[in-house]
Structures are given as C-alpha cells and as structure tokens.
Amino acid sequence: MKNENYIIEVENLTYFYPDKTPAIKNVSFNVRKGESIGLIGPNGAGKSTLFLLLMGFLKPQSGTIRIFNQELNKKSKKEIRKRIGMVFQDPNDQLFSPSLWEDVAFGPFNLGYNKEEIAKRVNKALNITDLERYTDKAPHHLSFGEKKRAALATILSMDPEILLLDEPFSNLDPDSYIHLREIILKYKKANLTLIIATHDVDVLPDLVDSCILMNNGQIIRKGELHDILTNHTLLKTHKMRMxxxxxxxxxxxxxxxxxxxxxxxxxxxxxxxxxxxxxxxxxxxxxxxx
Ligand SMILES: Nc1ncnc2c1ncn2[C@@H]1O[C@H](COP(=O)(O)OP(=O)(O)OP(=O)(O)O)[C@@H](O)[C@H]1O
Ligand SMILES: [Mg+2]
Structure with a gap:
C-alpha cells in the first residue's frame, strides 16, 4: 500500500543466501523522510544484508521494499539508486578505479552530469572528506581509514537523499572520527534520511534519533534512541550493551x-x-x- 509519509517501506522481507543461510527473516519497518536511524545488532545480525537488499544488490525471496513510493524491482532499481547511496562496510568493495578522482566521478558521470558539474561535485566531495591531496592517487594505495573516507566521497558526490552507512567509523583515527561525525551531523541537519549500521553503540548518540535493534535476521525493536540504548536487559539479551x-x-x-x-x-x-x-x-x- 502506498504511503506518502514514508520514504522507505519494508514489508515481510525474507532473504536466504545461496548457501541457504537465513539472513533476513520476515522483516518489516518504515522510515520517514529526514529520519536518522541507528541500525544496531551483534555480528551476523543481518545489518549489511538488509542494506544490500535496500539497494537492490540482493533480491529477496519474499516481501516488498518501497523506496520513494516506488516498489524496488528490476525495472525501478536504476532510478531509485540515483537517489539512495550506500557506503559499504568494506571500502575495498566500493573503490575500483585507477585514481581517486575517477572513483568519486563515477557516480555523477553515470547520473549524466556534464564535465563541469562532475568536477564541481568531485571537488566538493573530496573537500568534505578531506581527501583533496589524494586526488590522483590509486585508491588501493590509501590507508584503510582513508579508504573509508574515500568510499563516503564516492557516494556524497551523487548527493543522495537517503544515505546508508555500514560501520562508517571502524578503523578511523580520532581526528577522522570527529571529522566524520561532523559530516554526518551536517547532513542530518540538512534533513537527509540517514541509517547507520553498527554494533558500536557509542558512536550513535547525537547522530541518530531512533534505533532499530536486529538479531538473528529479525527486527527485535524499533524505538527512540534513548528507549533502546538505555534498556540494559533488552540489549544484553541480544548480545549488545549500553x-x-x-x-x-x-x-x-x-x-x-x-x-x-x-x-x-x-x-x-x-x-x-x-x-x-x-x-x-x-x-x-x-x-x-x-
Ligand atoms: N555471502 C554470504 N553467503 C552466505 N552467508 C552470508 C553471506 N554474507 C553474510 N552471510 C550470513 O548472513 C548473516 C548476516 O550477515 P550480515 O553480514 O548481514 O551481518 P551484520 O549484521 O552486517 O554483521 P557484522 O556486524 O559482522 O557486519 C550471517 O549469518 C552471515 O554469516
Ligand atoms: Mg555488517
């Protein structure tokens, strides 16, 4: 059912990997435009798989995903992907070009922008992520933390309306950590819809307003950040902590x-x-x- 209030609608989603691992089991949830959510859960809970399904990189065995009031399917996913960006947990999955500039330009190029607009977007994304000095460097020669920022730049250059960040803070030094928090806060204030997947609950306060707790491929609870992150018993039951x-x-x-x-x-x-x-x-x- 079409609902104008939600930017993401997920209903009864189930996904098994080819080796039959049940990674997502009958998951339903909705996200409002401008909402910022922490997707939390222990290792193997299904956070990354859920993101891959939302991007249309994996096809669910059953259930539906609606994004921007459009059902996500083979036909619609190209259009939807122009407006939703995912930063992968492992930046090596996201960087493949000979130079950082080309990697960050890849998205805007595919969106059909002209040369000037592409250059403007690439420069802005590299400036935001503080990577301008590596413009011509091969991404696989960047440090892991720099690759994390580079992966973010490849998505920011597309100016997405929904941003999915998968463990964005892992391997960042304190300065890069603070810098990334500032970037995310800026986008949050600009009313971007944001989902941050992590098992590191310390990164979430201030950045997100609500949380979805996952475990064993299921959504255990969705609620206000405080209600979830201060519920000692609930968190402990699902291998998490305050x-x-x-x-x-x-x-x-x-x-x-x-x-x-x-x-x-x-x-x-x-x-x-x-x-x-x-x-x-x-x-x-x-x-x-x-
Ligand atoms: N390519 C794959 N083939 C088979 N099983 C997979 C594959 N990728 C993930 N899984 C399984 O799917 C389940 C969910 O994994 P997923 O990577 O989504 O968890 P996660 O919550 O992102 O974990 P983490 O916190 O470690 O990143 C796990 O049981 C995992 O073993
Ligand atoms: Mg993961």
Missing amino acids: PVLGQLFFNLKIHNIINTEMFPVTLTEAEKFIESLLKSKDNTRKMSNC
Whole structure:
C-alpha cells in the first residue's frame, strides 16, 4: 500500500543466501523522510544484508521494499539508486578505479552530469572528506581509514537523499572520527534520511534519533534512541550493551551510589545529570547544617 509519509517501506522481507543461510527473516519497518536511524545488532545480525537488499544488490525471496513510493524491482532499481547511496562496510568493495578522482566521478558521470558539474561535485566531495591531496592517487594505495573516507566521497558526490552507512567509523583515527561525525551531523541537519549500521553503540548518540535493534535476521525493536540504548536487559539479551556513558550511570545505580531511572548517553545529558546530582547533594548538606 502506498504511503506518502514514508520514504522507505519494508514489508515481510525474507532473504536466504545461496548457501541457504537465513539472513533476513520476515522483516518489516518504515522510515520517514529526514529520519536518522541507528541500525544496531551483534555480528551476523543481518545489518549489511538488509542494506544490500535496500539497494537492490540482493533480491529477496519474499516481501516488498518501497523506496520513494516506488516498489524496488528490476525495472525501478536504476532510478531509485540515483537517489539512495550506500557506503559499504568494506571500502575495498566500493573503490575500483585507477585514481581517486575517477572513483568519486563515477557516480555523477553515470547520473549524466556534464564535465563541469562532475568536477564541481568531485571537488566538493573530496573537500568534505578531506581527501583533496589524494586526488590522483590509486585508491588501493590509501590507508584503510582513508579508504573509508574515500568510499563516503564516492557516494556524497551523487548527493543522495537517503544515505546508508555500514560501520562508517571502524578503523578511523580520532581526528577522522570527529571529522566524520561532523559530516554526518551536517547532513542530518540538512534533513537527509540517514541509517547507520553498527554494533558500536557509542558512536550513535547525537547522530541518530531512533534505533532499530536486529538479531538473528529479525527486527527485535524499533524505538527512540534513548528507549533502546538505555534498556540494559533488552540489549544484553541480544548480545549488545549500553553506550559507555549510560553503562557508568547504570553501574552507579546497581552499586546503590545514585538512585535514578535515567541513564544519560550523551556528554551534554551526563553533564546536566551530574550538575543536578551535585546541586541536590549541596542542598541536602545545607539543609542538614540548618
Ligand atoms: N555471502 C554470504 N553467503 C552466505 N552467508 C552470508 C553471506 N554474507 C553474510 N552471510 C550470513 O548472513 C548473516 C548476516 O550477515 P550480515 O553480514 O548481514 O551481518 P551484520 O549484521 O552486517 O554483521 P557484522 O556486524 O559482522 O557486519 C550471517 O549469518 C552471515 O554469516
Ligand atoms: Mg555488517
């Protein structure tokens, strides 16, 4: 059924790999335009497979995918892929040209842009990802972290409306990590629809508003970031954990040091929470001195 409110609609999706591994089992979910989602789950949960299905790189055995209100099939996938971009978990799957410039130009070239527009887009994407100095370098000679940024550049040059990022932060040094966060935040503010697949829950707070928890090829729950990332029992059951910050406050509660049902997961939340704790302690001390 067509629903104008959703940019992605997935219904009863099932996918088995050729060796019969059941990677996606009857999965259904919807994504609104401008929504930013963390797709979390342990190794082998099915996150990358789900992305490959959304891109039409794999064909499901059953179920439907609608993107931009169009059913994804053999006929429509070329048009849909002009507006949705996926950055692969392994950048070696994404980089194949003799030079970085050619790799980043490949997408805009296929979209039919003229030379000037292609050059403009390539330069912009290389500038955003801070790779301008490697324009003529062979991508396979870049370091792994640089390849991750290069893979992102090949997608940004196409200006997608939906961005699927598969473990974008793995192997990045602290500077590149912060830089990538800034890039993603900028796109989030520009109302791009964003899904970040990861098992590293520490990267998600601030970047996404909601989470989909997957395990064993199934969607266990979709909900607000906070509701999912502070649910200790749910996460533990599915081989995941809270972000380190939330875990710290959870442990303090378990050890009866603080009494709270609120577990901050961002630095700002933690600062506010500690400030309120210190203030209430200060007030208690003042009262007891009266
Ligand atoms: N090419 C393949 N052939 C057969 N089975 C596969 C193939 N690729 C993945 N699988 C299996 O499909 C399941 C889901 O794998 P997938 O790569 O989607 O998980 P993931 O959630 O992305 O894991 P990770 O966190 O390790 O990246 C796993 O059981 C995996 O072994
Ligand atoms: Mg994966």
